[in-house]
Each structure stands twice: as structure tokens, then as C-alpha cells.
Amino acid sequence: xxYNRKNITVQIIKQIDSHFSGIRIFAKLKDIYNxxxxxxxxxxxxxxxxxxxxxxxxxxxxxxxxxxxTRGLTSFIFITGIVVAAILLKDISVTIRFSVAGLLIILFxxxxxxxxxVFNTRSYAIRQRDIIYTRGLLFKSTTIVPFNRIxxxxxxxxxxxxxxxxxxxxxxxxxxxxxxxxxxxxxSSDAARIKSFIISKTAQDEEE
Amino acid sequence: xxxxxxxxxxxxxxxxxxxxxxxxxLVFVFAVISYLRYYFYIDNDELVVVKGIFKRSRTNIPFxxxxxxxxxxxxxxxxxxxxxxxxxxxxxxGTEFSFSALSMAKAEALRQVxxxxxxxxxxxxxxxxxxxxxxxxxALQTILHLSFSELIRIGATQNHxxxxxxxxAFFMTLYNQVEDIGVDTDxxxxxxNEEVVYFGKIAIIIxxxxxxxxxxxxxxxxxxxxxxxxxxxxxxxxxxIVSGLFTKKQISAKDHKIQYISWADNPLKRLLGLYxxxxxxxxxxxxxDTKSISIPGCNSKNVxxxxxxxxxxxxxxxxxxxxxxxxxxxxxxxYFGILPAIILGSLMLFTDFKIxxxxxxxxxxxxxxxxxxxxxxxxxxxxxxxxxxxxxxFGNYFKALRLYxxxxxxxxxxxxxxxxxxxxxxxxxxxxxxxxxxxxxxxxKDICNFxxxxxxxxxxxxx
Numbered sequence: 300x301x302y303n304r305k306n307i308t309v310q311i312i313k314q315i316d317s318h319f320s321g322i323r324i325f326a327k328l329k330d331i332y333n334x335x336x337x338x339x340x341x342x343x344x345x346x347x348x349x350x351x352x353x354x355x356x357x358x359x360x361x362x363x364x365x366x367x368x369t370r371g372l373t374s375f376i377f378i379t380g381i382v383v384a385a386i387l388l389k390d391i392s393v394t395i396r397f398s399v400a401g402l403l404i405i406l407f408x409x410x411x412x413x414x415x416x417v418f419n420t421r422s423y424a425i426r427q428r429d430i431i432y433t434r435g436l437l438f439k440s441t442t443i444v445p446f447n448r449i450x451x452x453x454x455x456x457x458x459x460x461x462x463x464x465x466x467x468x469x470x471x472x473x474x475x476x477x478x479x480x481x482x483x484x485x486x487s488s489d490a491a492r493i494k495s496f497i498i499s500k501t502a503q504d505e506e507e
Numbered sequence: 508x509x510x511x512x513x514x515x516x517x518x519x520x521x522x523x524x525x526x527x528x529x530x531x532x533l534v535f536v537f538a539v540i541s542y543l544r545y546y547f548y549i550d551n552d553e554l555v556v557v558k559g560i561f562k563r564s565r566t567n568i569p570f571x572x573x574x575x576x577x578x579x580x581x582x583x584x585x586x587x588x589x590x591x592x593x594x595x596x597x598x599x600x601g602t603e604f605s606f607s608a609l610s611m612a613k614a615e616a617l618r619q620v621x622x623x624x625x626x627x628x629x630x631x632x633x634x635x636x637x638x639x640x641x642x643x644x645x646a647l648q649t650i651l652h653l654s655f656s657e658l659i660r661i662g663a664t665q666n667h668x669x670x671x672x673x674x675x676a677f678f679m680t681l682y683n684q685v686e687d688i689g690v691d692t693d694x695x696x697x698x699x700n701e702e703v704v705y706f707g708k709i710a711i712i713i714x715x716x717x718x719x720x721x722x723x724x725x726x727x728x729x730x731x732x733x734x735x736x737x738x739x740x741x742x743x744x745x746x747x748i749v750s751g752l753f754t755k756k757q758i759s760a761k762d763h764k765i766q767y768i769s770w771a772d773n774p775l776k777r778l779l780g781l782y783x784x785x786x787x788x789x790x791x792x793x794x795x796d797t798k799s800i801s802i803p804g805c806n807s808k809n810v811x812x813x814x815x816x817x818x819x820x821x822x823x824x825x826x827x828x829x830x831x832x833x834x835x836x837x838x839x840x841x842y843f844g845i846l847p848a849i850i851l852g853s854l855m856l857f858t859d860f861k862i863x864x865x866x867x868x869x870x871x872x873x874x875x876x877x878x879x880x881x882x883x884x885x886x887x888x889x890x891x892x893x894x895x896x897x898x899x900x901f902g903n904y905f906k907a908l909r910l911y912x913x914x915x916x917x918x919x920x921x922x923x924x925x926x927x928x929x930x931x932x933x934x935x936x937x938x939x940x941x942x943x944x945x946x947x948x949x950x951x952k953d954i955c956n957f958x959x960x961x962x963x964x965x966x967x968x969x970x
Contacts, residue, residue, distance in 0.1 A: 347956045350918075428963040439925065442917040443955065445963045473789065473970075474914030474935030 350431055350443055355422035361463040362484025366414045368459050374407040381407075423482055425493065428500070430470065432480050444480055446500040448472055454490050466490040470497070528687075547606070549617075552624055554594065556604055568604070572596045574764075574789065576618045580611070580754055590614040650746075650812055651739040653804050658737075661804040662730030663723070664775035670729070671722035730803070739802055741816060746786065748800060760786045760800050763970065766938035767908035768817050770810050774901050782810050787938035789970060799938065818893055818907060826888035826895060832929050835885070835945035836878045844874030877901075887943055889954065891961075894934070896941065911965040912936055916955050920948075934958070937969070 385400035417436055424431045429445040453469040460466060466487045470480040485493070545558040554568045579591045589608040609617075653661070686692050702710075735752035745761035770784040784802040805813070852867040877900050886897045889910075896906040917933040924930055930951040932943040946954070 342957070342960075344953050344957050347953075347960050349952065349956055350959070351952060429959060435919075438919055438921050440917055440919040442915065443959055444915040445959060447963060448914045448969070472914050472935065473937040475937075475939065477933075477940060478915045478917070478935035 348426070350441065353424040353426065353431060355424045355431075355433065357422050358418065358484030359463075359465055359486050359489075362465055363415060363418045365459050365463060365465060365484065366418055367411075370411045370414050374411045377407050378404050418484075421484070425496070430480065430482075430497070432482055442478065442480060444470055444472055444478065446497060448474075449497060449501050452494050452497055454487075454494055456487070468494055547604075549620065554604075554621065566604075568594065568596060570621055570624045573621060576621055578614050578618060579756075582753055584608070585754070592617065647743055648741045649738060650741050651737075651802065651805060651809050653734055653737040655731075657804050658731050658734055659727065660779055661734065661781065662727035664773065664779060664781060665726040665730060666773060667719070667722045667726050670726040671718060674718070674722055674725060734803055737803070746800075746813075746816075748802070758800060760788060762817070763968075764788050765817060766912050766936045766969075767906055767941075768813065769904065769906040770805070770814075771899070771904045772902050776902070780806050782807065784810060784813055786813075787936070789937035814907065818909065822890075822892045824890065826890045828886060828888045829946070829950065831882070831885050831887075831943065832927075832945040832947060833882060834923075834927055834929060836875070836882050838923060838945075839878045839881075840871060840875045843878075844871035889957070894958075896943065906941060908934070908936065908941065910958055910961040911967050912969050913958060913962055914969075916958055918951055918955060 381400050381403050385396045388396060413436065420436055420439065421432075421434045423433070428447070429443050431441060431443045433439065433441045450471045450473055452471065454466045455469055456466045460483075464487050465483075466485055468480075468482040468485055468490045470482070472478045472480075482490075545556075547554060547556040549555070550567075552570050554570065554573070555565060556568070557565045574595045576592065576594055579593070580589075581591075584590055587608070588611055590611045592606045592609050592614045594604040606614075682692065732752050734750055737748070737750040740747040740749075742759070745759060745764070748756075748758045748760070750756055766787045766789055768784065768786055770782045772782045776782065781803075782805045784805050786800040786802070788799065802809075802813070848867045848870040851870075852865075855867065881898065881900045884897060884899050884903065888895045891910075893907055893909050896908075898904050914935045914937055916935065919931045919933060920929070924945070928948040929945050930948050932946055932951050932954060934941040934943070
């Protein structure tokens with residue numbers, strides 16, 4: 300018997316006790332498969348849950364401001380530094396000094412202007428058994444961390460985040476720092492709820 | 508320092524030298540203070556490490572999370588009666604702690620205490636049962652023993668280029684240090700230059716030959732010291748390796764700790780039919796390379812045996828084979844062939860070697876040929892239990908990884924890849940990442956979905 304979406308069209312919409320601002324989790328075929336004994340039937344790969352078949356959540360609206368502020372501050376500091384250096388380094392000729400300085404300043408202004416694009420490229424989705432995070436402007440990357448592989452989770456808030464009541468959720472895995480997720484721009488309340496959801500799922504998996 | 512030497516000394520020398528000197532002094536002072544402020548103690552089934560000056564940090568490591576404690580002594584350590592203690596945990600949060608010089612007595616004592624405590628505490632769900640810590644594993648079978656002549660053969664077929672680079676790096680640092688002391692290296696170098704010019708091209712050839720010989724000897728000696736009397740055993744739950752010239756090292760690699768295995772050869776090794784096999788174990792990122800157990804000088808029969816111990820022959824069946832997109836070649840040639848050639852070629856126009864800048868046009872062609880070979884070798888295969896990857900240019904690199912050992916997955920797309928419906932799959936394991944580049948997007952998604960399904964439904968503990 301081959302499992303595919305037509306055979307088992309059970310879609311359970313599970314709502315958690317406390318509402319995530321609009322996040323809903325769908326239980327799909329995998330759960331039904333797991334209830335059965337160990338079988339080694341052919342798996343119709345096309346019938347498996349798809350990582351792109353999700354409603355991705357964008358980050359909190361205020362996070363855009365946080366990006367603006369952080370990028371703005373960094374650019375500002377660097378630009379002042381560059382201007383000061385350009386004025387003080389007298390042994391290098393004027394043309395070189397100021398053209399290099401000009402180029403670098405343009406670079407930082409461009410860096411700042413990318414803020415809203417960066418904000419739009421980031422999104423996440425929480426499924427029943429894993430969390431998906433997409434980011435990246437030049438290199439778009441989608442990272443998926445299954446709950447049963449999470450070592451632990453942390454909520455972190457920088458000073459600017461705190462001003463807007465935002466937090467980052469850091470998820471640590473055993474796969475090295477590159478596979479650790481850092482989900483920024485979450486409302487602190489959401490971050491807390493997601494974290495406790497994840498922890499309850501991780502504990503559940505260990506009991507199974 | 509290197510940059511200052513290479514780029515040009517007149518303008519930058521003074522300013523840069525003082526900046527670097529100043530930084531070195533600061534670093535030294537900082538290092539001394541750091542040493543004074545780095546200590547640890549045991550408290551309640553936890554190892555607490557306190558360190559730092561400005562950012563004081565106290566880290567608690569529960570004994571349960573400690574995976575291994577290794578004690579190593581180099582010759583210098585043995586002379587001073589100290590040891591290097593390494594505390595290893597899985598996962599990046601559990602950062603590895605290494606105390607590079609702890610008195611031998613204390614190191615042993617700490618290891619004893621921790622192991623005792625560990626065996627008393629109920630193991631975490633992640634460990635499969637109580638681990639036998641004492642060395643009572645019965646060696647069931649000797650798989651491999653390296654005789655001295657085999658060691659020489661292995662040493663002779665090592666990657667000598669790497670040794671050459673190590674030697675070069677050593678001489679570069681020596682050069683810089685000599686400079687620091689105040690020896691006028693300009694004069695010395697000029698003298699050498701004069702003599703070299705006097706002897707002409709012969710000198711350059713002799714120099715070339717000497718460096719090849721030096722790197723060859725270096726690799727050989729390194730191999731002999733590292734793998735002296737190397738013996739690989741199979742125990743009932745893993746592998747055991749005993750080796751060492753000055754210090755006998757005993758390393759055990761239990762099956763359930765192995766994340767994946769890889770084996771490789773190079774053109775030299777192929778002449779002798781030898782492979783290096785690596786058993787990749789779980790550890791935190793900083794320590795990864797040293798913790799991967801390497802088994803050199805395996806012939807193909809040995810490789811098969813190790814392969815089948817890790818994954819049984821039945822589990823290798825029904826592998827579906829895939830290749831990567833040909834566009835891989837174009838992009839790699841662009842970055843490794845065309846771009847460097849353009850940069851180097853245009854730089855050379857500014858020097859006296861204008862003629863040679865035309866030769867740089869040959870480089871992209873060579874790179875293209877190399878990557879064509881590489882693309883042909885690039886294969887990956889997957890079935891219900893494992894994923895198998897093969898790549899390499901002149902040498903062959905193989906990896907075999909059980910799916911349930913995977914930690915997480917990622918799909919990455921550059922702008923070019925987005926345009927052409929391609930993606931790079933990244934597989935994260937507790938022993939490092941594995942990348943499969945330029946896979947067709949649909950296939951990449953299917954593989955991701957399948958692997959995630961496997962991870963999320965497999966009840967076996969990955970550790």
C-alpha cells in the first residue's frame with residue numbers, strides 16, 4: 300500500500316492553549332504513520348509534508364525599526380571613523396584619501412538602505428515536529444531544525460530589542476553553531492510561548 | 508606581519524610595526540592575566556569553570572553532559588609533569604573546555620571523579636544505557652595493524668603539499684621573529700639574492716628540490732610518530748585503536764558515538780591501493796578535527812570491513828543514485844579559475860613579469876578540466892537508512908552517513924541558483940557539515956522532506 304495525500308486526508312488543526320498571533324500547526328500524515336507498527340513500505344516522497352508548503356510568519360513589524368537603528372548606528376560610527384581618518388592621514392595623497400573614503404561611505408549608506416529588504420526576507424514557520432527559518436538577501440537559506448534535535452533554547456534581548464518589547468529566540472543544536480537558529484524580531488510574549496511549546500515538544504519526544 | 512612584508516615596507520613599515528608591537532604587548536599582558544583568572548571547581552555533580560577578566564563568565568557543565576574526558580601528554584608535557592585535559596560535550600552550547608597544562612595528578616584525579624560521578628547518575632535519555640567506562644571492552648578482532656614498512660608507505664603517500672605549506676609557514680614566522688629581534692634582514696635577504704642570481708637557475712631548481720625533500724621527510728616523520736605500532740580492533744560495541752611512539756594512546760570509538768564515516772585516497776595512495784578512513788565522532792565545533800579518528804593505510808578490503816561494521820550490507824541495498832547539475836562547473840571555474848587569473852594577471856602587468864601574465868590565461872583552462880573531473884565524480888545516493896556521497900578532484904572522497912544521525916538540514920540558494928532552480932543542500936551532523944551543491948530544486952526539496960521525515964520519525968537515539 301502506498302501512502303499519499305488522497306488515501307489519508309486527515310488534516311487536524313491543532314490550536315495551542317494560548318494563541319500565537321495567528322500561528323497554526325497542522326498535523327499531517329507523519330503522525331498517522333507513526334501510530335502504526337514499524338513497516339517498511341514504499342514511501343511516496345511526494346506525499347510527505349513539504350517544507351515549502353507552509354504559511355511563513357514574518358517577524359514583528361517593530362523589528363524593522365530595530366534593524367534600521369542598529370544598521371544606522373553602525374554605519375554612523377564607521378562613517379565618522381572614515382571621515383576622521385581621511386582628514387588625519389596626511390601622508391596619503393588627497394585624491395586617494397577622499398575617493399576611498401567616499402567609496403566606503405557609499406558602501407555603508409547602501410548597507411543601511413538594505414534594512415527593509417533584509418526585513419522582508421526573514422520569515423519562520425513552526426510545524427508539529429520542526430521549526431523552519433528562512434533568511435538571506437544574496438544567499439537565501441532555509442534552515443529546518445527538528446524538535447527532537449534541539450539541545451536547548453534561550454531567549455535573548457538586546458537593549459534596542461527591549462525598547463520595542465522584542466526578543467530573539469536562540470535554538471541550539473548539536474550540529475555546531477552553523478545550524479543553531481537565532482530567530483530575531485519576535486514579540487517577547489510570542490518568544491516565550493514558542494519556547495515553552497518547543498520545550499514541551501522536546502520533552503514529549505524523549506518520552507516516546 | 509606577513510602583509511607588511513609582502514606589500515611594501517617603506518610606507519607602512521613604521522606605523523604598522525608599532526601598531527603590531529603594541530598589540531602584541533597588550534595580548535601578552537592579557538594572556539597572563541587570563542591565566543591567573545581561569546580556574547574550575549566541582550560542585551554538586553557539575554564542573555564549574557570560571558574565567559575572564561572583563562567578561563567574567565561562570566559556566567556550569569553537568570557531569571551528565573560530559574561526553575568524554577581526554578588526557579594527553581606531548582613530550583613537553585611529559586617533561587614538565589603536566590597534562591592537557593580536554594572536557595568534551597556534544598552540541599555547541601556545551602563548549603569544549605581544555606586546560607592546556609594541569610598537573611598530571613590533578614588531571615587524573617579530575618577524570619576519576621567525573622567518571623565515577625557519571626556512572627552513579629542515571630544516564631540521560633540520550634545515552635543508550637550505562638556506558639562502560641573502564642577499559643574492559645574485549646577486543647574481538649584485530650582489523651588492522653600497521654607494520655613499520657607500511658608506515659613508511661603511508662608516510663610517503665601523504666599530502667606533501669600540506670607539509671610544504673606547514674614548513675613554509677614555519678619559515679615565515681621565523682623570518683618575522685628574527686626581524687623583531689632587530690637583525691637587519693634586508694641585508695641578509697639581499698646577500699642571499701645576490702648569491703642566488705650568481706648561481707642562476709640551477710639554484711632555484713636545487714631550492715625547489717630541497718623543499719620537496721624537506722616536506723617529504725617531514726610527512727614521513729610525522730606519520731611514523733603519530734601512527735607507530737597502530738592497531739585497530741573491533742570490540743562488541745565499537746572500535747578500539749592503540750598507537751603511539753612516545754606515548755601509548757588508547758582511543759575507543761563506540762558505534763553509537765560515530766556520526767558518520769568517510770574514507771579517501773589521493774593519486775599517490777591509489778598507486779599503493781591505500782585509503783585513509785575517518786570515524787567522525789560527536790564533539791563541539793572547535794574540537795572537531797582532532798576528535799575525528801583516522802585510520803590510515805587501509806586497503807579496500809579493510810575499508811569494506813569498516814564500512815560494513817558501521818552499516819550492515821543489507822542496509823546498503825536499494826540506494827538511489829543522483830548527480831549534481833553541470834552548472835556547478837561554470838560557477839566554480841568562475842570563482843577559482845577566471846577571477847584569480849584576472850586579478851593575478853592584471854597585478855602582474857605592474858611588475859617586471861609582464862610576459863607571464865599571459866600564462867595566467869592557462870589557469871582557468873586547468874581549473875575547468877579539474878572541475879569537469881570533479882563533476883563526473885560527484886555522486887550521492889540515498890535509501891531508507893543512509894546517504895552516501897562521493898566527490899573529489901584528483902583524489903576520491905567518500906562519506907557514509909546514517910540518516911537518523913542528522914541534526915538539521917538547510918537549503919541554500921545563491922542568486923544564480925535561484926534563477927536556475929538549483930539549491931545547495933547542507934546536512935548538519937554532530938561531527939560537521941556536509942554540503943551537496945547544485946542539486947535541482949525539486950530533488951533538493953524532496954530529499955529535505957524525506958530526511959526530515961526520517962529524523963522526526965526514527966525512534967533511535969542519535970547519540
